[in-house]
Amino acid sequence: MARRGRILAIKWGMNPNSSSLGVDVTFLLVGATALAIVTPIIGALLRWRSNKPVAPTESPDK
Amino acid sequence: MTLLGAARELVGAVRARIAAARPMKRVRLEKFGAILQLAVPRALIFVDRTMARRMARIDGDPAVWRGREGGLGDHVLSAPLEAHLQLTNKCGAGCVGCYTGASPQGASNEWGLVEWKRAIDALADAGVFHLALGGGESAVLPWLGELATYARERGLVPNLTTSGLEGLDGLIGIADRFGQINVSLDGLHATYAAVRGFDGFARADAAIRRLRAVKREVGINVVVTRHNFAELDKIFAYASERRLSEVELLRFKPSGRGASAYKAMRCTSEQHESFLPTILAAAKRHRVRVKVDCSYTPMLVHHRPDRDLLAELCVYGCTGGDFLIGAKPDGRITACSFAAPPPELVQLGKRPNVTELASYWDQPGAFGAFRTWRDAAEPCSSCEYHSLCRGGCKVVSAHVRGDASAPDPECPRVRAIEGQQ
Numbered sequence: 275m276a277r278r279g280r281i282l283a284i285k286w287g288m289n290p291n292s293s294s295l296g297v298d299v300t301f302l303l304v305g306a307t308a309l310a311i312v313t314p315i316i317g318a319l320l321r322w323r324s325n326k327p328v329a330p331t332e333s334p335d336k
Numbered sequence: 337m338t339l340l341g342a343a344r345e346l347v348g349a350v351r352a353r354i355a356a357a358r359p360m361k362r363v364r365l366e367k368f369g370a371i372l373q374l375a376v377p378r379a380l381i382f383v384d385r386t387m388a389r390r391m392a393r394i395d396g397d398p399a400v401w402r403g404r405e406g407g408l409g410d411h412v413l414s415a416p417l418e419a420h421l422q423l424t425n426k427c428g429a430g431c432v433g434c435y436t437g438a439s440p441q442g443a444s445n446e447w448g449l450v451e452w453k454r455a456i457d458a459l460a461d462a463g464v465f466h467l468a469l470g471g472g473e474s475a476v477l478p479w480l481g482e483l484a485t486y487a488r489e490r491g492l493v494p495n496l497t498t499s500g501l502e503g504l505d506g507l508i509g510i511a512d513r514f515g516q517i518n519v520s521l522d523g524l525h526a527t528y529a530a531v532r533g534f535d536g537f538a539r540a541d542a543a544i545r546r547l548r549a550v551k552r553e554v555g556i557n558v559v560v561t562r563h564n565f566a567e568l569d570k571i572f573a574y575a576s577e578r579r580l581s582e583v584e585l586l587r588f589k590p591s592g593r594g595a596s597a598y599k600a601m602r603c604t605s606e607q608h609e610s611f612l613p614t615i616l617a618a619a620k621r622h623r624v625r626v627k628v629d630c631s632y633t634p635m636l637v638h639h640r641p642d643r644d645l646l647a648e649l650c651v652y653g654c655t656g657g658d659f660l661i662g663a664k665p666d667g668r669i670t671a672c673s674f675a676a677p678p679p680e681l682v683q684l685g686k687r688p689n690v691t692e693l694a695s696y697w698d699q700p701g702a703f704g705a706f707r708t709w710r711d712a713a714e715p716c717s718s719c720e721y722h723s724l725c726r727g728g729c730k731v732v733s734a735h736v737r738g739d740a741s742a743p744d745p746e747c748p749r750v751r752a753i754e755g756q757q
Binding site: 281291320 | 362363364365368369372374377378379380381382383384385386387388389390391407408417418463466468470493495496497514515516517518553555557582584586612615616619620625626627628629630636641642644645647648649650651652655659660672
């Protein structure tokens with residue numbers, strides 16, 4: 275079976291704090307199990323949304 | 337039509353509805369694969385090349401994928417995820433620990449709307465996803481709404497931090513243009529005054545109520561000091577009572593006026609060591625989402641959480657000059673908002689401003705010590721969390737040790753090891 279690829283990380287929400295990078299640590303309350311459940315759901319959402327592909331951006335000098 | 341056929345049709349219709357209503361906003365290719373921006377849920381998803389290829393329907397090998405497929409964090413990103421723009425240094429609040437040293441006069445040579453629009457053009461062209469707008473007090477700027485609209489038009493999501501003490505009437509009218517607005521609230525009632533040096537709690541609270549009445553995505557930023565640490569649970573209770581979307585906790589930085597207030601305000605070692613269980617208990621008790629700033633990573637890993645879980649949650653330490661950049665009111669680029677502009681590069685002959693991000697980003701030596709964390713000495717080099725933590729807060733290291741690349745002196749592990757020597 276062909277590899278479907280992998281989600282490496284998810285950065286939740288947006289950071290309004292103009293001084294440093296804020297990360298949501300609420301998931302530490304529920305641990306790896308909850309994230310193991312959420313990640314495939316996000317994967318499924320991505321697959322559904324890939325019906326409408328978005329042109330990727332790549333830095334011009336890369 | 338058979339039952340199975342009807343079910344398939346229903347599933348197909350639901351899929352089409354979701355895809356049409358909530359599309360993926362953007363895909364940015366990276367050496368490890370790509371970053372996918374989702375509007376709902378609001379998230380950046382980091383995926384490997386195989387998944388990126390499927391999601392963005394990529395044929396062939398883009399230039400950025402030539403070479404080995406590394407992991408997230410193995411290389412500097414192709415551009416920051418977010419840019420922190422200090423639009424002005426004007427602010428009349430006069431907080432004793434203000435990290436920018438803001439004043440009613442502001443800074444010299446502050447940029448205006450035209451220059452910041454050019455900056456947004458440069459950031460959009462580079463592939464930046466989010467803006468965090470701050471000051472000083474940016475809410476007083478008459479063109480803030482126009483700038484936020486322009487950012488949206490260029491595909492960037494503007495977010496805002498405000499004290500809530502000035503410019504509120506104007507902000508209420510443009511609140512819908514921001515992804516998230518957080519109000520700085522460093523304590524309740526008398527604690528607010530103890531931390532900030534004046535009694536502004538009632539006004540900040542009134543601002544929070546008014547903003548929350550017109551917008552759901554409103555939270556608070558709390559700079560944690562030895563004076564408000566014991567009150568954190570009450571602050572979470574307050575956030576729950578006001579139905580705020582998040583509490584974001586920030587470590588006190590020795591920057592601006594905060595440099596002289598640092599010794600008196602910074603948390604004690606005992607408070608830092610109990611930080612994680614304290615905030616998680618408060619978040620659980622009051623059912624409020626909790627965010628922490630990048631400088632808290634040494635205090636998180638002190639409790640030895642699952643390393644893979646941290647990586648999956650994108651919990652990194654100092655990512656200045658990589659995941660994020662800052663810009664001063666005159667446009668000069670910085671690794672983060674607390675840091676001074678990086679040293680001048682010989683090859684460029686000057687310190688760059690934010691419109692020159694693309695030409696500066698890949699220069700050898702760009703962002704100085706913020707990108708040399710991989711060369712760390714002991715005790716960081718033997719720490720199993722080092723690739724996530726990246727040596728802790730470089731602004732604290734620079735202030736306390738005179739060397740931004742030195743280990744964070746407030747890291748519990750660093751303190752324990754150095755205490756034995």
